[in-house]
Amino acid sequence: MQLYHHPFSLNSQKVRLALEEKGIDYTSYHVNPLTGKNMDAFFFRMNPSGKIPVLQNGSHIIYDTIEIIQYIERIAETVSSGGNGTTLSSNVIEWMHKIQEWDSKYFALFHIPVKHRLYVSKFLRRVIIARMTESPNLASHYHRKLKEAYDTDDKMKNVEVLRQSKVHLVKLLDEVEVQLGETSYLAGAEFNLADVMLIPVLARVELLKLEEEYINSRPNLADYWAVVRQRPSYKNVIGRYFDGWRRRKTLLRTWCFIRMRSLLRKY
Numbered sequence: 529m530q531l532y533h534h535p536f537s538l539n540s541q542k543v544r545l546a547l548e549e550k551g552i553d554y555t556s557y558h559v560n561p562l563t564g565k566n567m568d569a570f571f572f573r574m575n576p577s578g579k580i581p582v583l584q585n586g587s588h589i590i591y592d593t594i595e596i597i598q599y600i601e602r603i604a605e606t607v608s609s610g611g612n613g614t615t616l617s618s619n620v621i622e623w624m625h626k627i628q629e630w631d632s633k634y635f636a637l638f639h640i641p642v643k644h645r646l647y648v649s650k651f652l653r654r655v656i657i658a659r660m661t662e663s664p665n666l667a668s669h670y671h672r673k674l675k676e677a678y679d680t681d682d683k684m685k686n687v688e689v690l691r692q693s694k695v696h697l698v699k700l701l702d703e704v705e706v707q708l709g710e711t712s713y714l715a716g717a718e719f720n721l722a723d724v725m726l727i728p729v730l731a732r733v734e735l736l737k738l739e740e741e742y743i744n745s746r747p748n749l750a751d752y753w754a755v756v757r758q759r760p761s762y763k764n765v766i767g768r769y770f771d772g773w774r775r776r777k778t779l780l781r782t783w784c785f786i787r788m789r790s791l792l793r794k795y
């Protein structure tokens with residue numbers, strides 16, 4: 529199995545946590561969306577939306593986060609039960625969808641300094657145009673991606689978009705807080721795939737330095753966060769890139785790449 533993903537991507541983190549937790553081997557390919565690697569023709573041919581993560585198993589290609597995680601679960605169950613795999617409980621699936629409904633994109637973009645956001649957005653538009661020139665047969669997909677980039681820039685001028693994203697996140701975390709008052713993990717007494725979906729959301733909140741407002745203000749959630757971040761899967765997928773001083777190193781490396789390419793006009 530091949531997984532196209534990146535440590536920065538929230539949806540990639542969800543899938544990688546599932547793979548780690550289930551102990552499934554895969555070949556890892558990094559596709560950094562901030563440097564426009566997801567615009568490369570090879571990747572666009574596989575997934576014309578240009579989004580990560582993508583899981584490929586032979587001719588089977590999946591590019592929906594929840595579908596990928598359910599596929600991983602089926603493989604893990606088949607391996608452990610010798611072919612009589614069980615299915616995920618409806619409670620776990622319900623939580624997975626509830627968490628996936630919150631799109632972190634605008635929330636994260638609004639919390640990045642405007643100067644940096646505009647610089648990266650301009651760089652990415654140039655990458656799209658460069659790739660389109662190299663692969664005119666994929667022009668319609670690239671045009672769509674370019675339109676998406678302009679739409680995103682427009683939305684960032686509208687503070688109502690941030691307000692709605694915040695309201696959605698608060699509602700989700702309030703529900704999580706109530707649930708964690710009843711059970712140790714999100715959908716029961718044992719760690720499960722609903723937790724795998726939630727951990728990257730909490731890590732993103734922390735990366736944006738918003739943990740006081742969104743995590744620590746909810747006592748059950750704060751305790752839960754302290755426990756789940758001790759898991760080896762968290763350390764492998766998120767902690768090793770973003771905990772403490774590593775956060776600066778990881779982000780600086782990508783920022784330098786973008787600055788250098790922009791200065792050299794090498795897209």
Ligand SMILES: N[C@@H](CCC(=O)N[C@@H](CS)C(=O)NCC(=O)O)C(=O)O
Pocket residue numbers: 537538539540561566578579580581591592593594
């Ligand atoms: N529908 C997809 C959405 C995945 C998604 O939004 N991926 C983001 C990263 S977390 C991405 O690839 N962004 C780059 C882009 O849109 O160009 C899923 O459920 O997996």
